[in-house]
Amino acid sequence: MKITRTSTLAGVSIAALLALAACGDNAREVAPADAAATDTYGMAPAPAASGTVVAVAQGNPDFSTLVSAVTAADLAGTLNGGGPFTVFAPTNAAFEKIPAATRGSLMAPAGKADLTRILTYHVVPGRVDAATLTQQIQAGGGSAALTTAEGSILTARVGADGAVTLTDEKGGVSRVIQADVPASNGVIHAIDTVAMPN
Incomplete structure (x- = not known):
């Protein structure tokens, strides 16, 4: 899916990462400018700004x-x-890319510190909707450095197909497959791969 460049700010929140939420009627996919936004990823719909990022995620x-x-x-x-x-x-499919044994160890009490670090690496303080992110990328000459709640950087770019990608500190790349899912305390962008900090 591609991230549609919109001029509307919808809440984009990642200040407590992984309480991400449902894609809904007010969600916008990230796509090239002037492209129609349609959900081809099969994400479940959710009401607009009906709750916090956690509540929205719980509903999807x-x-x-x-x-x-x-x-x-x-x-x-x-x-x-x-x-x-x-x-x-x-998304669930993004987590499925991580080996089952690794997922299990992260979810165990002994893995809590590592899990917290990974999750907060997906949260960026403030509202950064698709339009704002695209502007930051353009202003940065093709990339934008996003400082996460974890303290490290995610690098955002727009690919040749118009999709926004995030490159983590280990060189892994995730793609925004649905943008601008609103929440009362921020905004959610669904991604297809779990980002990993150093």
Whole structure:
């Protein structure tokens, strides 16, 4: 999917990362300018700004793994806060790319610190909707450095196909497959791969 460049600010929150949410009627896919926004990824719809980023994520079955991870890391309280947050929310399919043994160890009590670090790496303080992110990328000469709640950088770019990608500190690339899912305390962008900090 591609991120549609819109001029409307919808909440984009990731201040408590992984409490990401449902894609809905007010969600916009990231696509080239002037492209029609249609959900071809099959994300479940959700009401606009009907709750916090955590509540929105809880209402979308495509984020059930993320919600479980946020709960295991004790981040729900933070992500239910005032924000605003921009959350780059990995879908269940994104988590499936991580080996099962690794996922299991992260979800165990002994993996809580690592899980928290990974989840907060997906949260950017403030509201960064698709239009704002695209402007930041253009202003940065083709890339934008996003400082996450974890303290490290995600690098955003627009690919040749118009899709926004995020490059993590290990060189992994995730793609925004649905943008501008609104929440009362931020905005969520669904991504297809879990980003990993150094």
